[in-house]
Amino acid sequence: MRGILASSIGVTCAAALALPLAPPATAADAEPAPTAEAATRAAVTARPDVPGSTRSLPLRPLARDRASGAAVLGLAPRAVRPFSLLGVVWDDPATELHGRVRVRTRATGTGAWSGWRDVETHYADHGADPGGAEGAADGVRGATAPLWVGESDGVEIRVLPEPGEDVGEGEEEGSGGGAFGLDESGDGESGLGESGLGEPGVVEPEADEPEDGDHAGVPSGLRLELVDPGEETPDGPRTGAMSAEATAASAANSALAPLGALELPALNDERTRREYLALRGAELTGRQRAEPYIGPRPAIVTRRGWGADESLREKRFVYTGKVKAAFVHHTASGNTYTCAQAPSLVRGFYRYHVRSLGWRDIGYNFLVDKCGRIYEGRAGGVAKPVKGAHTLGFNTNTTGIAVIGSYGSKKPSSSAVKAVARLTAWKLGLHGMNPRAKTYLKSAGGNLYRKGKKVRLNVISGHRDGFNTSCPGGKLYKKLGTARSTAARYQGR
Structure with a gap:
């Protein structure tokens, strides 16, 4: 979604279809036999x-x-x-x-x-x-x-x-x-x-x-x-024994929720603080332990909760270092979905990224729908520094958050912007980062910054800050200032 896009080009508009298409022929449309x-x-x-x-x-x-x-x-x-x-x-x-x-x-x-x-x-x-x-x-x-x-x-x-x-x-x-x-x-x-x-x-x-x-x-x-993306029923395919891959993905969040949890529940300030100390206590100074700047953990739908087929992805998890910044994206997939359909979209993105594009897993670390619900993205644990594939050139020491939809001409919902603020207040807080501050990141190469260049960026940045792109859409990009100030407030700053 580059900022300098190809010029608008005329495309044929075939005459409107007045006759329905025949249903697919069974023989021609059959799936190949499984190995x-x-x-x-x-x-x-x-x-x-x-x-x-x-x-x-x-x-x-x-x-x-x-x-x-x-x-x-x-x-x-x-x-x-x-x-x-x-x-x-x-x-x-x-x-x-x-x-x-x-x-x-x-x-x-x-x-x-x-x-x-x-x-x-x-x-x-x-x-x-x-x-x-x-x-x-x-x-x-x-x-x-x-x-x-x-x-x-x-x-x-x-x-x-x-x-x-x-x-x-x-x-x-x-x-x-x-x-x-x-x-x-x-x-x-x-x-x-x-x-x-x-x-x-x-x-x-x-x-x-x-x-x-x-x-x-x-x-x-x-x-x-x-x-x-597959069908989802309340008591259907997610019940029963988990595969080894599904067990591993769920176990990556074992410090936060029981094995097989469909959602990590929201926590209040005090419970978040206790969890933070349990996760990071040995690394913290006395002041950091006494006054941690971290927002309350929001509710997060796990991969099991949105129905990830864990056999699709690579088995191993890849981690980066300290999460110093969050890059906000939009998925550019349109805004016609309902919130009830959002898990289907996440499954669709996952399958598209892995099966069609050849990536090791879904590229984003988190996704947010228009109703403000947050979804775990790439496997490896939501509290851990999982290395994603979201911002070419700046995937190291960052996390990627995609708001589901297209926001070039349409404003994001206030619920989605608030969810981005809640998520970043917690996720960046785990690493002691101030959402209103700036930080330095080293570029791995791209069309704005050469490989190896140290770049000063907002701790909450839009995709276009690290790459010449229109992402996350002009309307969402304009809301990042609100997300920064709100996230800082959630952290108690």
Whole structure:
């Protein structure tokens, strides 16, 4: 989500679909048979984790941009297995997608198609530090931000590289206008029937490699990722025996809550102080023991509470040193979710980060929904200095907090801002950091600061303070001053 984004580019708006897509064919849509190892693991461990799936579909040439002659990649409207979150990935994480990605989806049940929606194309700045083990691992991919679309069973996507023409005046998003700026007589297939309506019998094909062509500004290996975060029931998959991975993730919080806890309860000032002394007592000076500046611990939904499938992530936990700063982000996934759906979004981000992008775990240390509920992110213990993959160049000695939603033009809720203040007052307080102060961090490299440069930053910073990006969105960024002063007040400063 760079501050200097690719210019707005016109994308074809295919005629509105008047006919429903056929349901996916059973044979063509069947999941591959599980490996013997996976089957054995499933039989041996009664996993309490919420199931889910990821479907990867290659994007193909569909038409030509009239201005540049470049091929427009995408997928014609098609029926797919239900999913709720999507994104686009490509082979080389160091390559950027210069262009515009637009999608529309069909709601499960109603069969209604959404209008065209933009997918944020700049996401490389959310990730592991350059040159580190996680960032250089095999299988790491470039990607757009994830987009939450709700439960859907149909999709259409267009990727138009720069340069291109904007949609003509009067053509609104989702209006089903003509193919402005496109020449559908090109070599690519349009995926539209003779009537210009969605072809009713189209289903998703078997995954294969995209066709070669002139795709200026578009990385190779472009694929659409459709993520089903899995279902969640009150007494369903989270009950019963925990797997070894789930046990380890829960045990990382054993000093704060019983094994298998779905939530760490909020504590008052006195109980937080006692817990702080138990956690850090041996390291503290007499004054720090007598007058600790730490906010009361807020309630935090654990990984088990939001239904993490712990078999997806790498088993080991990676820690950094003292947490000297918190970076605040937004997920750029849209604001259409309800608070009841927030655990599904967290599961979707987790699966997207691990399965689609190749990261070792979800990138953020914490997430906050619009109702102010806080979720444990990367595994390893919420009171411990877990190293995340959230602010490229500044993942060492920091923690990453993502507010779920897009806040470039929409104000964050007061509940979300208050939750950020409560969380930082506690988390930074564990390490003796003043939320209103500044600190020095060493850059691991990025587009604002060279590798090795010591940078003076706010203890509570926005993502854009460490990287040239629009994250966490202008409206949320303007609220960070309020979060700092409120967090300091919670600490008793």
